[in-house]
Amino acid sequence: MPALVFDCDGVLADTERDGHLPAFNRTFEEFGLPVRWSDEEYARKVRVGGGKERMRTLLTPDFVAAAGLPTDPAALDERVAAWHRRKTEIYTAIIGGGSIPPRPGVRRVATEAHEAGWALAVASTSAEPSVRSVLELAMGPELASRFAVFAGDVVQRKKPAPDIYAFALDRLGLRPADAVVIEDSRNGLLAALGAGLTCAVTTSAYTGQEDFTGAALVVTSLGDPPPRETVARVLSDPFGVDPGPYVVLADLAGLLTAAGPGPGARDPAPADPRPH
CATH class of the missing domain: 3.40.50.1000 (HAD superfamily/HAD-like)
Structure with missing residues (x-):
């Protein structure tokens, strides 16, 4: 078969430009993270497979310090997982709205x-x-x-x-x-x-x-x-x-x-x- x-x-x-990108940026805003991806920046991020993996590209030492994030790897993984759960909720709501x-x-x-x-x-x-x-x-x-x-x-x-x-x-x-x-x-x-x-x-x-x-x-x-x-x-x-x-x-x-x-x-x- x-x-x-x-x-x-x-x-x-x-879905990337009108679904995932605004969902990522709304998530960053809700969690008080000092980043908003532009369309041009996101065009590069889409080459990274997986939403959590795209979020992890942010985690330079300077970003972690500026955002007041934990440096412990396990605690940082928990933060990324929480961001991604919320991002998924926002994204599915966008899709459910029928605009795409x-x-x-x-x-x-x-x-x-x-x-x-x-x-x-x-x-x-x-x-x-x-x-x-x-x-x-x-x-x-x-x-x-x-x-x-x-x-x-x-x-x-x-x-x-x-x-x-x-x-x-x-x-x-x-x-x-x-x-x-x-x-x-x-x-x-x-x-x-x-x-x-x-x-x-x-x-x-x-x-x-x-x-x-x-x-x-x-x-x-x-x-x-x-x-x-x-x-x-x-x-x-x-x-x-x-x-x-x-x-x-x-x-x-x-x-x-x-x-x-x-x-x-x-x-x-x-x-x-x-x-x-």
């Missing part, structure tokens, strides 16, 4: 996959309550209930380490050759490739200029047909699956066939040197 595995943030919904729409095509393609008998999963380094809130927003309650969710601290090493995808494969009882991952960032792509998975990329708000070498397909989104038409612009198509104006399940199944292993597998076409 093949599987379709989605990352969460940036894939199911473009799902990304084009995710529900359509997931519905196709479910109807075709594919397994569905989300694999993310975000906190599980955050992931489930976005999943329900993007898929609706009924389809969301069909997903396996692997999130948060179920693995110690976050993306770009492959651990979350290796964990998901093990729990789903699948071989890497049976699953297609949809990611939006280089870190996510590296995690998927490190687990031996075929990965398609839909670029998001902070990731459009990243290096996606190794991706089986790179598009601006999965796209949707009318009446809410969004065209999926192809940025890289090394296996020549040639999706139309919106990506369909057959395109993703074609990536599995092309990537192999097996007699149907083929080498990727040479990169197109023309600007896209």
Whole structure:
């Protein structure tokens, strides 16, 4: 049985700029911490996998002293955990408010996959309550209930380490050759490739200029047909699956066939040197 595995943030919904960033900054304000991340600063922070891990980037000796934080590592870990719990509450409330729409095509393609008998999963380094809130927003309650969710601290090493995808494969009882991952960032792509998975990329708000070498397909989104038409612009198509104006399940199944292993597998076409 093949599987379709989605990352969460940036894939199911473009949540970083209008969801996570304001939730981090509100948390910092509530706890009296002397920091507010700008959009430019946060564009760098998103390269760090995991919310607690992003918060820990603050903990220089100067910041700890300025914020009056404990220097004992265990006590400092407790503070970070408390900040992150509150940040998750704020973030899930933002998602629940409905101000951030799902990304084009995710529900359509997931519905196709479910109807075709594919397994569905989300694999993310975000906190599980955050992931489930976005999943329900993007898929609706009924389809969301069909997903396996692997999130948060179920693995110690976050993306770009492959651990979350290796964990998901093990729990789903699948071989890497049976699953297609949809990611939006280089870190996510590296995690998927490190687990031996075929990965398609839909670029998001902070990731459009990243290096996606190794991706089986790179598009601006999965796209949707009318009446809410969004065209999926192809940025890289090394296996020549040639999706139309919106990506369909057959395109993703074609990536599995092309990537192999097996007699149907083929080498990727040479990169197109023309600007896209």
